[in-house]
Amino acid sequence: MDQGRASERLLTQRKGQKRQSERKGKIIVYTAATITIVATLAVTFFLTQRGLQSFFVSGINPLEFFTSANWNPSGADPSYGALAFIFGSLAVTLLSAIIVAPLGIGTAIFMTEIAPRWGKRILQPVIEILVGIPSVVYGYIGLTVLVPWIRDTFGGSGYSLVAGVVVVSVMILPTVTTLSADSLKSLPDGLRDSSYALGATRWQTIRRVLLPAAIPGLLTAVILGMARAIGEALAIQMVIGNTRIIPDSLLDPAATMTTIITLNMGHTTFGSAENNVLWTLGLLLMVMSYILVLTVRYLASRRKV
Amino acid sequence: MQAVLERELVEQQWTQEQQEVDLCLDVTDLSIFYGPKQAVKNVSMPIKRHSITALIGPSGCGKSTFLRSINRMNDGIKGFKAEGNILYDDVNLLDANIDPVALRKEIGMVFQRPNPFPNSILKNVTLPLKEHGLKSKAKREEYAETYLKQVGLWDEVKDRLHESALSLSGGQQQRLCIARTLAIQPSVLLLDEPASALDPIATAKIEELLLKLKEKYTIVLVTHNLQQAARVADDTAFFYQGEIVEFSDTKTFFQSPKEKRSEDYISGRFG
Numbered sequence: 001m002d003q004g005r006a007s008e009r010l011l012t013q014r015k016g017q018k019r020q021s022e023r024k025g026k027i028i029v030y031t032a033a034t035i036t037i038v039a040t041l042a043v044t045f046f047l048t049q050r051g052l053q054s055f056f057v058s059g060i061n062p063l064e065f066f067t068s069a070n071w072n073p074s075g076a077d078p079s080y081g082a083l084a085f086i087f088g089s090l091a092v093t094l095l096s097a098i099i100v101a102p103l104g105i106g107t108a109i110f111m112t113e114i115a116p117r118w119g120k121r122i123l124q125p126v127i128e129i130l131v132g133i134p135s136v137v138y139g140y141i142g143l144t145v146l147v148p149w150i151r152d153t154f155g156g157s158g159y160s161l162v163a164g165v166v167v168v169s170v171m172i173l174p175t176v177t178t179l180s181a182d183s184l185k186s187l188p189d190g191l192r193d194s195s196y197a198l199g200a201t202r203w204q205t206i207r208r209v210l211l212p213a214a215i216p217g218l219l220t221a222v223i224l225g226m227a228r229a230i231g232e233a234l235a236i237q238m239v240i241g242n243t244r245i246i247p248d249s250l251l252d253p254a255a256t257m258t259t260i261i262t263l264n265m266g267h268t269t270f271g272s273a274e275n276n277v278l279w280t281l282g283l284l285l286m287v288m289s290y291i292l293v294l295t296v297r298y299l300a301s302r303r304k305v
Numbered sequence: 306m307q308a309v310l311e312r313e314l315v316e317q318q319w320t321q322e323q324q325e326v327d328l329c330l331d332v333t334d335l336s337i338f339y340g341p342k343q344a345v346k347n348v349s350m351p352i353k354r355h356s357i358t359a360l361i362g363p364s365g366c367g368k369s370t371f372l373r374s375i376n377r378m379n380d381g382i383k384g385f386k387a388e389g390n391i392l393y394d395d396v397n398l399l400d401a402n403i404d405p406v407a408l409r410k411e412i413g414m415v416f417q418r419p420n421p422f423p424n425s426i427l428k429n430v431t432l433p434l435k436e437h438g439l440k441s442k443a444k445r446e447e448y449a450e451t452y453l454k455q456v457g458l459w460d461e462v463k464d465r466l467h468e469s470a471l472s473l474s475g476g477q478q479q480r481l482c483i484a485r486t487l488a489i490q491p492s493v494l495l496l497d498e499p500a501s502a503l504d505p506i507a508t509a510k511i512e513e514l515l516l517k518l519k520e521k522y523t524i525v526l527v528t529h530n531l532q533q534a535a536r537v538a539d540d541t542a543f544f545y546q547g548e549i550v551e552f553s554d555t556k557t558f559f560q561s562p563k564e565k566r567s568e569d570y571i572s573g574r575f576g
Contacts, residue, residue, distance in 0.1 A: 190420030194482065197378060198433045198489055199410035208432060213423045 044286070050276065051283025054080070058273035065280065071244040073264075073274040080277050084246045086284070088256040091161060091247075092236060093229045096169040101222045103169075104176030105211075108221075111177075112184040113206055124181075130174040139235030142167040147239055154251050159241030162250040167235050172225035179224060183217025184210060216299045223299070227292045231285065233258035257281040329354040329493060329523040330375065331392040335399075337370055340384035344370045346547040347389075352540075357515060357524040359538030359555065361531060362570075366544040368527050372495050375525065376412040377405040393493075410437065413491035417498040419478035421470035421485070426462050429470045429481055433488050452484040456514055476507025480514065493523045501529055512537050531571060535559050543567050 054060045060080045068081025107127075111119030146166060151158030187210060195205040211218070233256075241253020242263060261278050268275040330352040337345035345367040352358050360368040370379065375398065379385045391398040398408065421429050430449035431442075439445050453459040458480045462473070470481055479499055486494065496515075500508040508530075515524060515537050528534050534541050535555060542552040543566075551558060551567045562568045 188420065190416060190418055191422065193378065193416060194420040194422070194485075196405075197376065197409055197414035197416070198436075198486065199406050199408075200433070200436055201406050204436050208436060209422055 047279065047283050047286055050279035052280075054273065054276040054280045058276050060273065060277065065277070069244075069246050071260075073268075073277060078273065080273070082257070082260075082277065082281060082284075084244055085255050085257045085260050085281065087246050088161070088164075088240070088254040089230055089258065089285075089288075091254070092164050092168055092240075092256055093226050095161075095165045096172060096229050097222055097226045099165070099169045100173050100176050100225055104173055104221065104225070105180045105218055107173075107177045108180035108184055108218075109206060109211075111181045113202070113210065119181075124178075127174045127177055131178065135171060135232060135235040136238075138167055138171050139238035142235065142239040150251070156251050157241065157253065159239060159253045160251045161240065161247045161254040164236045164240035164254065164256070165250070167239050168229045168232055171232065171235060172228050175228055176221045176225040179221030180214075180218050183214045183221060186217070187213055216302050219299050220296045223292050223296050227289050230288055230292070231258065233262045237262055257285055326351070327354045328352065329393070330398075330525075331390070333390045333392070335371070335374070335387065335389035335391060337367070337374055337379070337388075338384070338386040339382065344547055345374075348544075348547075348549050350542055350549065350552055352523060352525060354523050355519055355521070356539040357519050357526055357537050358540045358542065359534035360525065360527045360542050360544060361529070361534050362544030362550075364529075367547040368542075368544040369497055371544070372497055372525060372527050373414075374399075375493075375495055376409050376414050377403065378414065380405060410489050411491050412493040412495060413486035413489055414495040414497065415479070415482050415486055415499050418502055419475055419482055421473070421478050421481050423469065423471055425467045426470045426473065426481060427466040429485050430488050433485060437489060448488060449484075452487045453481075455487060455518075456480040456484040457510065458484060474507070476503045476510060479503060479507070479511060483511075483514065483518075487518075491522065493525065494518065496524065496526045498527050498529060500533065508533070531559075543570060545570070 054065070055062050065080055065082050066086070067083055068079065069084040069087075070079045070081040071084060072079045107123070111123050142163060146163050147158035147160075149158075150156070150160060150163055191209055191213060192205060195209040200208070236256055237259040240255060240259060242255045242259055243253045244255065247254040261281055264274070265278055268278065328351050330350075332348060332350040332352070335345055335348045336343060348367075348371060350358070360372065362368050373379045374387050375391060377398070379387070387399050389399065393412075396403070422432065424432065427446065427449055430452055431445040434445045434448055439448070450459060453462065458477060461477060462481075465472075470478065473481060479502075483494075483499070500511045503511065512533060515526065518524060519539075526534070526538065538555045540552065541555045541558040543550045543558070543562075543564075545566060550570075551562060551564045553563070558567065559571060562571060
């Protein structure tokens with residue numbers, strides 16, 4: 001214990017020597033944060049700069065890019081209409097969300113409300129394993145099982161929008177289920193108790209009390225699933241067929257923004273118009289993810305319980 | 306001689322009263338187990354209709370467990386087992402054939418922490434009505450007004466019925482929870498420390514409300530607050546380590562307890 005007057009012990013003249021370890025910790029944390037922020041900003045800046053070059057340097061008409069489905073960047077008279085891919089990405093994302101939302105939320109209800117012990121012991125580990133399977137494996141399974149099945153059952157080549165949707169749905173199902181279950185689990189027990197104490201059945205409790213209370217969390221789960229779906233490239237590319245036209249039906253082949261980037265990035269020259277449009281597609285993907293993330297944040301801020 | 310006669314007379318009156326008493330719930334030899342642990346031991350307690358029965362005792366003495374077994378809220382707990390009788394009208398509530406959903410419509414419960422649904426104030430009261438089959442929306446809202454008035458909340462919330470119930474203060478939320486419970490038209494109200502999370506003014510309002518409600522409902526109240534029991538209860542049961550140490554009318558209990566342990570507890574020497 002220091003002796004002497006309080007003014008000597010407490011006033012800040014000894015700050016330098018005393019705060020050495022403080023400073024070290026501060027430097028580590030600040031460096032880590034700075035690197036993360038700089039990396040994020042750099043990627044955003046680079047993507048924006050590259051992505052906009054198609055319009056400002058290569059002179060591609062933005063209207064054409066967004067509204068025409070005529071994609072022929074390497075032809076004699078090149079055209080850069082990306083609508084088919086934008087449509088493909090949105091179709092895959094929305095359709096898989098529509099399929100996965102009821103399945104994922106239903107499974108989450110089963111895990112948390114109907115069979116919590118069984119759900120915790122068996123279902124949860126299984127789902128966590130599914131999250132960890134790399135997307136190329138999903139694509140491979142889709143390619144060897146799903147595509148031939150579609151070909152034999154419905155005709156056509158089998159490579160189709162619906163194949164992409166199914167593969168992506170299976171991929172994002174575990175994400176949506178886990179996040180939905182978390183959101184249901186985080187509801188206060190008082191809510192369940194009070195509903196049961198009012199003579200509600202289990203189904204009434206789930207439908208009228210728990211689901212409404214969990215809605216912001218459930219929407220977040222579905223949107224994060226969509227964010228994963230829109231960014232997925234490899235697995236979709238293996239089963240969707242990769243054509244340059246807007247599909248007429250679910251059984252027609254299609255393409256998404258991500259599949260076009262991965263297919264073409266290898267054989268275009270950096271700085272060429274053909275290369276720049278790929279960056280524009282990348283920029284568009286980033287903007288879409290940002291919108292999804294902002295939506296999630298908005299929903300999270302509205303969460304009341 | 307005179308004294309003996311007087312005592313006999315008093316005892317006679319007492320037995321007569323005892324026979325005339327209209328019991329709402331008659332608990333006999335109730336034992337409750339959680340796995341190997343016995344939480345409630347051979348408890349017997351007559352609960353009079355249209356009265357307030359207070360259960361007091363230190364934490365973990367089994368009073369909440371006792372309360373929650375009346376409307377079968379313990380059913381889902383692993384290892385839970387109850388023996389004995391809780392006679393309600395002509396049926397034992399511990400009977401395996403009792404439908405807990407139907408039971409809880411007759412025996413309502415209010416919890417320690419106010420737990421309104423994260424909906425609007427109005428919907429908190431109309432939702433149970435809707436789920437119990439009241440189809441007309443106008444009717445539901447009419448009933449909601451009645452029950453909100455009954456708990457003295459109507460004047461405070463009538464202009465903001467569509468705001469979130471979570472925007473209310475703790476005391477208001479608790480009264481809303483009581484209104485919500487009244488909406489299912491129970492005959493018994495079980496209250497598990499309904500005022501322990503509230504400030505003194507909100508507590509006073511709840512107590513006032515309980516005294517008003519006992520004209521229509523039979524109330525069983527678990528409380529940590531001895532003064533509260535003394536103020537509102539007709540009968541008081543003192544639980545200790547799963548047993549009832551003493552059960553008598555509140556006045557006798559607080560003024561001349563028969564048991565030493567009751568006296569110690571009331572005077573704050575343990576618990």
